[in-house]
Amino acid sequence: MLIKQGCRLTPSPKQPITFYNWGILLLLLCGVFFRCASLTPMNTMLHYDEAWNGADAAALIEHPRLIPFLTNNFGRESGWVYWITPYIIALGASPFAVHLAAAVTGILTLAAACRLGRELFGSAGAFWGLAVLSIFYWHVHLSHLALRANLYILIGTLAAAWLLRAWRTNTRRAWITGGLWLGLLAYTYFASAAWIIYTSLLVLGVAFFDRRRRPGAILALVCALIIIIPIGSYFCTHPIQFLDRPATVSSMTRDGITHNLQCWAAAWFSQGDLNAEFNLPGRPILDPITGFLGALGLVGLGFFSRHRGYALLFIGWGIAAWLPSLFSNFAPHFLRASGMTVAIALLVGVGGQLLARLSLQFFKKPLAVLLPLLLLIPVGQATFVDFNRKWIHHPETFAFMEQHINHSITYVHEHVAPDDYVYFSPFNLGHPAIIFRKADLAPRPVGAFDSHQCLVLPNHHAVYASLTMYEPDFQRNLAQWADVIPLYEDPVSPVVQPRYTIFAADPNPNLFKNSVQSTVRFGDLLNIHLLSPLSTTVKPGDTLPIVLGIRPLKTPNISPSIFVHLYGIPTPNEGGPLWAQADSQICASYPAHLWRTEEIIIQTFTLYIPPGITPGLYTIAIGVYPFPSGERLPITAPSNTPPDYFILHEMTIVVPTS
Numbered sequence: 001m002l003i004k005q006g007c008r009l010t011p012s013p014k015q016p017i018t019f020y021n022w023g024i025l026l027l028l029l030c031g032v033f034f035r036c037a038s039l040t041p042m043n044t045m046l047h048y049d050e051a052w053n054g055a056d057a058a059a060l061i062e063h064p065r066l067i068p069f070l071t072n073n074f075g076r077e078s079g080w081v082y083w084i085t086p087y088i089i090a091l092g093a094s095p096f097a098v099h100l101a102a103a104v105t106g107i108l109t110l111a112a113a114c115r116l117g118r119e120l121f122g123s124a125g126a127f128w129g130l131a132v133l134s135i136f137y138w139h140v141h142l143s144h145l146a147l148r149a150n151l152y153i154l155i156g157t158l159a160a161a162w163l164l165r166a167w168r169t170n171t172r173r174a175w176i177t178g179g180l181w182l183g184l185l186a187y188t189y190f191a192s193a194a195w196i197i198y199t200s201l202l203v204l205g206v207a208f209f210d211r212r213r214r215p216g217a218i219l220a221l222v223c224a225l226i227i228i229i230p231i232g233s234y235f236c237t238h239p240i241q242f243l244d245r246p247a248t249v250s251s252m253t254r255d256g257i258t259h260n261l262q263c264w265a266a267a268w269f270s271q272g273d274l275n276a277e278f279n280l281p282g283r284p285i286l287d288p289i290t291g292f293l294g295a296l297g298l299v300g301l302g303f304f305s306r307h308r309g310y311a312l313l314f315i316g317w318g319i320a321a322w323l324p325s326l327f328s329n330f331a332p333h334f335l336r337a338s339g340m341t342v343a344i345a346l347l348v349g350v351g352g353q354l355l356a357r358l359s360l361q362f363f364k365k366p367l368a369v370l371l372p373l374l375l376l377i378p379v380g381q382a383t384f385v386d387f388n389r390k391w392i393h394h395p396e397t398f399a400f401m402e403q404h405i406n407h408s409i410t411y412v413h414e415h416v417a418p419d420d421y422v423y424f425s426p427f428n429l430g431h432p433a434i435i436f437r438k439a440d441l442a443p444r445p446v447g448a449f450d451s452h453q454c455l456v457l458p459n460h461h462a463v464y465a466s467l468t469m470y471e472p473d474f475q476r477n478l479a480q481w482a483d484v485i486p487l488y489e490d491p492v493s494p495v496v497q498p499r500y501t502i503f504a505a506d507p508n509p510n511l512f513k514n515s516v517q518s519t520v521r522f523g524d525l526l527n528i529h530l531l532s533p534l535s536t537t538v539k540p541g542d543t544l545p546i547v548l549g550i551r552p553l554k555t556p557n558i559s560p561s562i563f564v565h566l567y568g569i570p571t572p573n574e575g576g577p578l579w580a581q582a583d584s585q586i587c588a589s590y591p592a593h594l595w596r597t598e599e600i601i602i603q604t605f606t607l608y609i610p611p612g613i614t615p616g617l618y619t620i621a622i623g624v625y626p627f628p629s630g631e632r633l634p635i636t637a638p639s640n641t642p643p644d645y646f647i648l649h650e651m652t653i654v655v656p657t658s
Helices: 019-036 048-062 079-091 095-133 137-142 149-169 172-187 190-209 214-237 239-249 254-267 288-304 310-326 340-359 365-391 395-400 403-415 432-436 474-478
Strands: 002-005 008-011 421-425 446-448 455-458 462-466 482-489 501-507 520-522 526-530 543-552 560-567 578-585 599-608 616-626 635-637 646-653
Touching: 019 095, 019 365, 048 079, 048 095, 048 432, 079 095, 079 149, 095 137, 095 149, 095 288, 095 310, 095 340, 095 365, 137 149, 137 340, 137 365, 149 172, 149 190, 149 214, 149 340, 172 190, 172 214, 190 214, 190 310, 214 239, 254 310, 288 310, 288 340, 288 365, 310 340, 340 365, 395 403, 403 421, 403 432, 403 462, 403 482, 403 501, 455 474, 455 501, 462 474, 474 482, 474 501, 520 616, 526 616, 526 646, 543 560, 543 616, 560 599, 578 599
Parallel strands: 421 446, 421 462
Antiparallel strands: 002 008, 455 599, 462 501, 482 501, 520 526, 520 635, 526 543, 543 599, 560 578, 560 616, 616 646
16 A cells, blocks of 8 residues: 655555556656657658768768767767667668667656656656656657757766765765766767756765765766766867867857847747757747646745755756757757756656645545646647647658658669669768668669759669759759659649659660760860750850760769860960850769769850950860869860860851841
8 A cells, every 4th residue: 555645656665566666657658659659650751960870870880980079960979879870780771770769768768757856856756757758749859859969868867867866875886877977978969068067066066065975976076087088088189170060059149148048938838949850840848738837846846855955956957958059049949958858847747746735635645646647638649749740741841851862762772673873863972861871772873963063864774863842843954865754753732843753764875975066085084075056156145055965984083173165366375365264063063083984964054255245256165174273184085176175166256236
C-alpha cells in the first residue's frame, strides 16, 4: 500500500513499488510513441544539417579516427556524429537511421529528466515532469531531428542529475560520474557553453565553501577538465575556426538584445519560432493548459524542492540554457535554446504536482492524481496533431527537410538501372544528402549541376532529378538537345506545379558531332564547338546568346574558364580595342575534376554589342584559360589559327535603319 505524503506516490516500506513504477512505465511508453510515430513518413526527410552529420559519420566509418571537432558545415562539435555512427553501421546511410538515433536520444532524455526531477522535487516531481515532457511539443519536435542539440539536452540533464545526486550523497562515484557528464557536454553543441560555465561555477562554489563536499567537487571538476582537454586544445590551436559559427550568429548589440527579448516575450503564448525546421512555424511554447500549470509551478517551486536553494538553482539552469538564443540572431531560436525543454517540462510538472496536492482538499487520492493527467490529454492530442499532421505536411517542411532530393534519391535507388547516369539540378556533388546517401545511388555514375549555369549530357541514356519549383524551364531547355520524358512528378495537386520532377533523356546523336562549325581543340583538355547558328548581321545594342558545347578529352587538373571576345579590325593583338567580352568559368556548379570524357557540357555565353560601336566587319573569338592564373591554353586543332584564340564567327555590324 502507499503512504500518503501529499501527492507523492511513495510506497510503504513493506510493499514493492507498483503503482508508481507502472505510472512511470506508461509515461515512458507514451513518450516513445510520440517520438517514433513519424519515423516512417520521415524516411524521405533529411535536412541539410542532418545530412552533413550523416556524411561525417559515414566518413568516420570509412576512416575511423578520434577527432573533437569537425570542420564541415561551419564547424561542429563531434559528439553527435560519433553518437549516430552505430545506427548508420547497423541500418545503413539512410534518413531512418539518423532519425531513429534522434528518437532514441529523446527517449533516453525522458529517463534522464525523470531522474533529475526526482533529485529536484522528489518522486512526484519526477512523475509529473515526465508526464509533461513525454508530450511537450518542443521536445517531441526536436526528438525527430538528427541534430546535435539532442545530445546537449540528454547529457546536460544527466550532468545535472548526477551532480545533484553527488551533492546529496557525497559519494565519489556520483561526483566522478557528474564530472564526466559535465565534460562530455563540451562535445555536443555550442549553445551548451553557458550551461557548462554556470554548472562549473556551482561546483567550484561547493569546492570553496563546503568543506565536507570539497574533495568530491574537486574530483568532479578534474574529471570534467580531463574530458574537455582534447576539444579545449583544438580551441586553443584553431580559435577562429572553432568560433566561426557562434560569431556568425551572434547578436550582442543593445537593439539586438531588446528585439530578442520582445520575441521571447511573445514566444511563450503568442508566436514561437517561425523556422519550420525547429517548430511548427509560429507555434508558441505553451498553450493555456501548460501555461496555467507553469504558473502554478512557479508558485510551487520552493514548496516542493527537496533542498533549500534548489528553486534558484533550477531557475539558473533554465536561464543558462536560454542565453544562447538571447544573444544570437533569429530569436526565438528553439534549437539554440533547446536546453530549456527539460526545465520547462519540470516546471509545468511542479504545477501538476501542486494541482494534485490542492485537489486532495476536494477529492480522494486517485481522483486528485487523475485531474492533472486529464488536463494533459488535450495537450498531448494537440502535440500529436501539430507534428504528425500539420508539420509533416507543411509546405515549408518539404523545402527545409529537402524532401525533393531525398525523394529523388529513393526513386533512383528503386527504379533506375544501375548503369544509367544520374544528374541532380540545381545542386552540386558537394551536397551532403548526395554524399551521405551515395550507397543508394551506387553503382550509377552521378553528377550534379545548376541548370541556370549549364546543362550536362552523357553520350547515352540518363536520368535527371530537377527541382522544378526553382527551374520550371528545365525540361524545355534540355529538350533542345535530347529526347526528354517525365518519369515521376512530385504528387501534389494537379493544378499546382510539381516541386520536383524526374526525367529520362536520350541525347541527340548529332550533339556529339560538329553540329554547326568545326571543333576547336584547346591543348589536350577540351573540344569546343558552336551549337546554335549566329546571325551574319547584327545591330549595335543587340545581345547575342552564344551556345557552346564543351567536351572534355580527359579530366582536367585545372578549373578552366572560357572568354568570348568581340574583335574588330585591327584585333587587340594588332593594337585594336576589345569591343565586348563574356568571360565565365565552365559550369562552376560541376567542378572540372568531376568531368567525364563521355559527357558534353552546354553553356550559354551572352555577348552584348556596345551601342556606340562603329559599323563594319567583326569577329567573335573564344579562348580557354585556367582561373586564377589567366594563362591561355594553346590551340592544337585546327592548325591554321592564332595560337591562343579561335575565330568562332564573323559578322557585320550594320547601322540600324530608321
